[in-house]
Amino acid sequence: MKPDLSVEIAGVPFKNPILTASGCCGYGEELADVFPLSKLGGLVTKSITREPRMGHRPPRTAETGGGMLNAIGLANVGIDRFLEEKIPFLEKQKTTIVVNVAGSKIDEYVELCARLNDQPRVDMIELNISCPNVDSGGIEFGTDPKLTEETVSRVRKVFSRPIIAKLAPNVTDITKIAIAAESGGADALSVINSVLGMAVDPETWQTRITNNKGGLTGPAIKPIALVAVDKVYNSACTLPIIGIGGIATASDVIEFMLVGATAVQIGTALFVQPDTPVRIVDGLTEYLKRKKMSSIRELIGKVRKY
């Protein structure tokens, strides 16, 4: 019998635990040229903001040891064009649709999520609370437990389906932010967003991206992401976790599920091999068969520790 890859998060069914990560496949159109999106457990869109954004000037990405640095600057079409041009395509896809939203003020998150609430095909929203925040003078929402709780609870009032809070790793204690998101009414957590980093050209003395600092992603951050998932899973926070960070193979997914993730997202690996999610799904099926397991859910939180 074929092993069961399905998982459930906050009552939403996923045919398998593999989602794409925000910012790594736009709004899904290009990826649909590589494989049918119905193969995915779910698709997460690029962060949508109230206004369209061009983002930072290039160069916006740089390769680093075992990873990639980026500061795209939230380039996106804005909510009006998203609803007009992108939703019709997403509506037709036979996979779970998660729309990621970002703002520089809490009111922006509220306005965006209220508009998305009117779109029945938006199954869940993911709050990118890792942006610098104007409400408190430029610190990130996601580094402050009070702002995290307030943002989630205000969005909770206008969005009736499940809310995922996406946590930044650039904090002293990620469990405090996780607990704050749960108190605010979040239904699940995405752990983690990119890790703050920098890269410099030693010949020209020039920083490698125009924003000077950016988010490190890819295999280099996998151990950081794993320990973040482990910490949150073993904290007082009871929310289901979507693990993110450096996942490129089925083995990577298994590691994340063993430390407590219910599902995962694939980001940077999509730039290397866009069909990575399909390979991973096949790899997971093979693994479960080899281990004589009937469901992938049997892996969640089962890590053996010394």
Ligand SMILES: Cc1cc2nc3c(=O)[nH]c(=O)nc-3n(C[C@H](O)[C@H](O)[C@H](O)COP(=O)(O)O)c2cc1C
């Ligand atoms: C080019 C690029 C753009 C990204 N844009 C966003 C974004 O708009 N919103 C967001 O929440 N995360 C964004 N991310 C972060 C990813 O969703 C993910 O959390 C991160 O890349 C770690 O996963 P990975 O190591 O598999 O890439 C972006 C990452 C990359 C590489």
